[in-house]
Amino acid sequence: MKFDNKVALITGGTSGIGFAAAKQLAEGGAKVAIIGRDQNKGEHALSELRKIHSDVMYLSVDVTQSTEVKKMVADTIARFGKLDIAFNNAANDEVRSLPTHEFLEEDFDKLILVTLKGVWLCMKHEIEAMLRGTGGTIVNTSSVDALLCSAGTAVYAAGKSGVIALTKSIAQEYGSRGIRINSLCPGAIRTPLLERKFLHLTPDEVHAVEEKYNSFNALKRIGRPEEAASVATWLLSEESSYVTGQNIVVDGGIQVVG
Ligand code: NAP
Numbered sequence: 485m486k487f488d489n490k491v492a493l494i495t496g497g498t499s500g501i502g503f504a505a506a507k508q509l510a511e512g513g514a515k516v517a518i519i520g521r522d523q524n525k526g527e528h529a530l531s532e533l534r535k536i537h538s539d540v541m542y543l544s545v546d547v548t549q550s551t552e553v554k555k556m557v558a559d560t561i562a563r564f565g566k567l568d569i570a571f572n573n574a575a576n577d578e579v580r581s582l583p584t585h586e587f588l589e590e591d592f593d594k595l596i597l598v599t600l601k602g603v604w605l606c607m608k609h610e611i612e613a614m615l616r617g618t619g620g621t622i623v624n625t626s627s628v629d630a631l632l633c634s635a636g637t638a639v640y641a642a643g644k645s646g647v648i649a650l651t652k653s654i655a656q657e658y659g660s661r662g663i664r665i666n667s668l669c670p671g672a673i674r675t676p677l678l679e680r681k682f683l684h685l686t687p688d689e690v691h692a693v694e695e696k697y698n699s700f701n702a703l704k705r706i707g708r709p710e711e712a713a714s715v716a717t718w719l720l721s722e723e724s725s726y727v728t729g730q731n732i733v734v735d736g737g738i739q740v741v742g
Contacts (some may be wrong), residue, residue, distance in 0.1 A: 487514035496574030500675030504713035599643030619662020655729035671735025702737030
């Protein structure tokens with residue numbers, strides 16, 4: 485896909501789905517800013533991207549902090565002159581996964597902050613910048629957990645459902661002003677986020693969990709980061725010029741009932 489002369493910003497662009505999207509955008513000719521908190525991870529991702537495109541940068545930003553998000557957009561424009569494309573994809577698993585009656589209130593706040601408010605903060609500042617330019621395209625990462633609402637995922641699923649709602653509503657608000665906004669809804673994708681679930685398991689347990697993931701979907705396998713990223717990249721490109729306010733599911737064909 486062609487992204488010549490486009491400027492893109494990708495939160496969570498230092499790893500997994502976001503990093504795969506950063507590579508695809510850079511390959512298409514975009515100038516790309518990748519965002520994450522961990523400087524080492526960021527520098528490593530940046531050195532890989534520089535092999536593809538010289539106009540790339542890393543910004544150390546926590547998307548839950550409004551002053552940092554505002555600066556993230558300002559720094560991208562200071563370096564590249566404008567903002568055309570934003571992939572709001574950062575999230576993490578830094579809370580304890582416990583049943584609802586034991587789930588900590590502070591963990592509820594942390595999880596909603598990163599999954600939902602972070603996306604809203606990014607859109608707020610990105611849209612302001614895009615309105616000063618010639619419009620733009622935005623993709624926000626949700627999750628198939630928002631559609632499945634399985635036991636044990638309540639707060640994450642609620643945050644990711646909120647991402648779909650923000651996307652649909654804000655897409656209606658800005659469509660006439662040249663900004664398209666869609667959400668990406670991945671199923672199980674083999675990234676560091678997913679691999680961390682396997683860290684404390686024995687090889688047999690890992691095999692059993694992988695088999696469970698495989699059995700859920702029609703393609704009977706876990707997805708690759710590039711397979712989720714390429715859908716985001718399409719949504720961010722001119723190829724999808726009549727698509728806005730949609731939630732695109734990339735899950736290998738999980739059957740969602742209800
Ligand atoms: P990943 O490989 O762990 O990447 C997450 C990225 O987000 C990293 O670059 C991380 O960098 C960044 N990040 C996390 N918290 C941040 C914060 N507060 N501020 C700024 N950056 C932050 O995970 P992934 O699987 O690619 O996940 C990408 C998105 O897909 C997430 O929204 C996730 O919820 C969603 N998703 C993933 C799956 C899956 O199976 N992998 C399924 C459904 C949805 P730092 O740690 O350095 O900050």
